[in-house]
Amino acid sequence: MDLLIQDVPTLVLVIVGVPAVLAAYIVGGEYIVRLLPDKARPSVRPWIWVGPALIIVAAFLVAPAIGTVIQSFENHAGNWVGLTNYQRQLADFPTGGAWIAIRNNVYWLVLYTLFVLFFGLLLAVLFDRVRYEQIVKSLIFLPMAISSVALGVIWKFMFWYQPGDAPQTGTLNYIVVNWLHQSPKTWLTDPSINNFSLIAAAVWGITGFSMVILSAALKGIPGELLEAARVDGAGEITIFRRVIFPLMMPTVVVVGTTLVIFALKAFDIVYVMTAGNFGTDVLANRMYKLLFQSDNPGGSSAVAIILLVAVIPVLIFNLRQFRAVEARR
Amino acid sequence: MRTLKPSRGLLLGLVAVVIAAACGAPGASNPSPEASVHGGSVSVLGVWSDGELDSFNAVLAPFTAQTGITVSFETSRDQDAILTTRVTAGNPPDLAAAPSPSLLTRFAQQGKVINLENIMNMTQLKSDYDKGWIDLGTVNGHLVQIFSWADLKGLVWYNPKVFAAKGYTVPKTWADMITLQNKIKADGTTPWCMAVENGAASGWAGSDFHKEIVLSTVGPNVYDSWWQGKTKWSSPAIKSTWTTFGQILGSGDSNVYGGANYVINTTFGDVGTPMFQNPPKCTMLNQASFITSFFTKANPSLKPGVDFNFFPLPDVNPQYAGAHVGAASAWSMFKDTPQARALLRYLATPEAQAIWVTRGGKLSPNKRVPLSAYPDDQTRAIGALLTSAKIFKYDAGDLMPSDMKNAYWSAILDFIRDQSKLDSILQSLDKVQATAYQAT
Numbered sequence: 163m164d165l166l167i168q169d170v171p172t173l174v175l176v177i178v179g180v181p182a183v184l185a186a187y188i189v190g191g192e193y194i195v196r197l198l199p200d201k202a203r204p205s206v207r208p209w210i211w212v213g214p215a216l217i218i219v220a221a222f223l224v225a226p227a228i229g230t231v232i233q234s235f236e237n238h239a240g241n242w243v244g245l246t247n248y249q250r251q252l253a254d255f256p257t258g259g260a261w262i263a264i265r266n267n268v269y270w271l272v273l274y275t276l277f278v279l280f281f282g283l284l285l286a287v288l289f290d291r292v293r294y295e296q297i298v299k300s301l302i303f304l305p306m307a308i309s310s311v312a313l314g315v316i317w318k319f320m321f322w323y324q325p326g327d328a329p330q331t332g333t334l335n336y337i338v339v340n341w342l343h344q345s346p347k348t349w350l351t352d353p354s355i356n357n358f359s360l361i362a363a364a365v366w367g368i369t370g371f372s373m374v375i376l377s378a379a380l381k382g383i384p385g386e387l388l389e390a391a392r393v394d395g396a397g398e399i400t401i402f403r404r405v406i407f408p409l410m411m412p413t414v415v416v417v418g419t420t421l422v423i424f425a426l427k428a429f430d431i432v433y434v435m436t437a438g439n440f441g442t443d444v445l446a447n448r449m450y451k452l453l454f455q456s457d458n459p460g461g462s463s464a465v466a467i468i469l470l471v472a473v474i475p476v477l478i479f480n481l482r483q484f485r486a487v488e489a490r491r
Numbered sequence: 492m493r494t495l496k497p498s499r500g501l502l503l504g505l506v507a508v509v510i511a512a513a514c515g516a517p518g519a520s521n522p523s524p525e526a527s528v529h530g531g532s533v534s535v536l537g538v539w540s541d542g543e544l545d546s547f548n549a550v551l552a553p554f555t556a557q558t559g560i561t562v563s564f565e566t567s568r569d570q571d572a573i574l575t576t577r578v579t580a581g582n583p584p585d586l587a588a589a590p591s592p593s594l595l596t597r598f599a600q601q602g603k604v605i606n607l608e609n610i611m612n613m614t615q616l617k618s619d620y621d622k623g624w625i626d627l628g629t630v631n632g633h634l635v636q637i638f639s640w641a642d643l644k645g646l647v648w649y650n651p652k653v654f655a656a657k658g659y660t661v662p663k664t665w666a667d668m669i670t671l672q673n674k675i676k677a678d679g680t681t682p683w684c685m686a687v688e689n690g691a692a693s694g695w696a697g698s699d700f701h702k703e704i705v706l707s708t709v710g711p712n713v714y715d716s717w718w719q720g721k722t723k724w725s726s727p728a729i730k731s732t733w734t735t736f737g738q739i740l741g742s743g744d745s746n747v748y749g750g751a752n753y754v755i756n757t758t759f760g761d762v763g764t765p766m767f768q769n770p771p772k773c774t775m776l777n778q779a780s781f782i783t784s785f786f787t788k789a790n791p792s793l794k795p796g797v798d799f800n801f802f803p804l805p806d807v808n809p810q811y812a813g814a815h816v817g818a819a820s821a822w823s824m825f826k827d828t829p830q831a832r833a834l835l836r837y838l839a840t841p842e843a844q845a846i847w848v849t850r851g852g853k854l855s856p857n858k859r860v861p862l863s864a865y866p867d868d869q870t871r872a873i874g875a876l877l878t879s880a881k882i883f884k885y886d887a888g889d890l891m892p893s894d895m896k897n898a899y900w901s902a903i904l905d906f907i908r909d910q911s912k913l914d915s916i917l918q919s920l921d922k923v924q925a926t927a928y929q930a931t
Contacts, residue, residue: 325749437691454572456894
């Protein structure tokens with residue numbers, strides 16, 4: 163309660179102060195532009211408007227990124243050690259260094275992205291044809307409202323393991339034991355399945371996102387096109403393959419690349435459910451562990467840069483696609 | 492006051508501090524002006540929650556009542572991460588109660604913690620604590636940590652009723668224990684319960700069992716050089732401790748209830764549940780002194796001494812009989828404020844430590860906490876074991892750099908899953924050992 167009262171001035175400052183400063187900046191900036199000769203105005207005005215964004219991006223994104231690059235070449239004491247940190251992370255293929263994490267990120271990249279796209283597309287197309295579409299879509303979108311940590315905890319209960327002679331309290335093992343009459347599975351600790359268990363939990367959480375966006379794209383396809391195709395005698399599957407899917411392709415690509423970035427950033431679910439044990443480590447979790455548990459900022463930065471290098475091509479592709487989609491409108 | 496008998500000395504000492512603090516009078520017995528502090532607050536970072544936090548708050552209550560200093564306690568199980576971030580950012584808490592000294596030692600080496608020689612009454616401290624505790628808190632010749640509450644590891648818990656019914660006797664030697672283990676198996680029950688799952692810290696519960704074996708197999712010197720990173724994991728001495736641990740697990744984990752899958756998928760606190768079922772699913776379990784609070788929480792009808800009792804894990808090598816591994820809460824100061832000084836001095840007193848001891852679940856490393864402060868005979872026996880241990884060593888995992896510690900815990904998990912992979916597990920531990928000690 164004390165804290166709340168203490169925070170009141172800060173709160174007032176934020177609510178009143180921030181808009182005030184913004185308004186002053188806009189008015190002030192515009193006033194300065196007005197003072198300039200007519201010809202110079204168009205070349206100055208944009209900089210006034212993007213200026214704050216540029217400064218913020220430089221201060222909170224570019225500068226730390228450069229700092230991370232520098233740190234990745236330093237040891238704990240801050241001395242230059244060249245590529246040692248990278249060598250350690252990339253040593254002893256296929257089980258040493260960061261290789262397990264890299265392998266798992268590839269699993270995530272491929273399976274997570276494909277499954278989310280597949281389910282999202284399937285649900286969007288199928289629910290488009292039923293009357294209770296809105297209700298079902300809301301239900302499937304619901305997991306998006308759950309934080310990843312809560313999602314991890316929930317799925318940990320779903321995957322709970324009890325020995326064969328004890329009552330199964332985990333949902334999945336209950337089904338495995340009582341309906342399929344198999345011995346219970348250790349979903350999270352058996353290295354042959356645990357990565358897929360984690361990915362399945364993550365897919366459950368994000369499918370709603372992909373479905374909603376793809377569904378919106380589907381609704382954007384003009385009805386006349388589909389009618390024309392039907393008149394020409396095309397079956398529904400042909401229509402989906404030849405008309406709907408190509409028209410949705412730009413959206414599918416944008417959602418897909420976004421998911422690829424999500425997959426590369428995977429952290430919370432792994433941290434909560436297995437903490438990277440039993441061969442489920444991913445790069446983001448490794449980065450966290452190296453920095454905070456091992457106090458190894460150099461190694462952690464090296465992992466961060468490896469991750470960044472992996473994301474950049476996807477990022478560029480994603481931006482191009484965004485532009486392409488914009489251009490088509 | 493230094494020449495007074497302990498029992499009166501401690502009383503007078505505390506009274507003096509309290510009076511000095513409460514009245515704002517210049518403390519005659521304590522020359523530092525900070526003792527006259529009244530009011531204000533002190534921030535503390537620790538790992539306690541639930542029942543443990545209640546106990547800590549009970550410890551703080553008289554302090555706050557007498558000095559008017561409020562303690563704002565921040566709790567997190569992921570303390571390493573939070574403390575590292577806050578110290579690096581220059582915004583540390585006044586005091587931190589880390590469960591392990593390794594993290595605080597690292598800060599001490601970086602000069603981020605306050606030296607305590609001029610803050611604590613060193614003469615008193617040295618007479619209250621065994622030299623081992625003082626040495627443990629000393630980095631580069633300066634005292635930077637003091638210890639309040641302790642846990643004793645290497646206790647084997649069992650149900651005396653079951654032992655009596657089946658005619659089992661408490662083993663005195665390692666060979667006795669292996670015989671007992673085989674006998675239990677021959678009777679058709681599982682000898683051991685084990686559970687090591689604990690989120691990001693999974694594996695530590697198994698490592699406790701293992702490091703107890705290490706200490707009583709290789710002795711204190713090799714134990715020290717092992718956690719210091721000077722003895723390789725793959726060295727014959729350390730490797731033999733893993734095979735001994737494997738002897739407990741049995742081939743194909745046949746000695747542990749539910750096999751490896753149960754062990755690595757069950758939360759450490761639930762370890763006792765199968766032992767108290769009817770009929771019991773297992774006969775013994777190894778865990779530190781704190782586990783009794785988990786027994787009684789899950790099953791309030793259980794009585795110490797009647798339904799569960801303990802024996803110290805027999806020593807593998809009789810040469811090192813009476814060896815025990817333990818752990819304690821290590822206190823360090825990050826900001827030197829009068830309030831932080833007052834709290835730290837208070838926490839070192841037997842009075843403060845006795846409050847938690849009486850509430851149960853913790854032992855005190857302070858020799859002036861009387862055995863009568865313990866709530867029952869069983870905890871009293873453990874408390875006596877702590878103060879009388881011939882060889883007492885701090886938890887090796889907590890002393891290792893965090894990188895090494897985490898690799899150790901993961902190795903325990905891997906070993907329980909598949910004992911045949913021991914050689915490759917030890918190799919990868921050697922690799923971590925080669926780099927982990929350079930960072931600090």
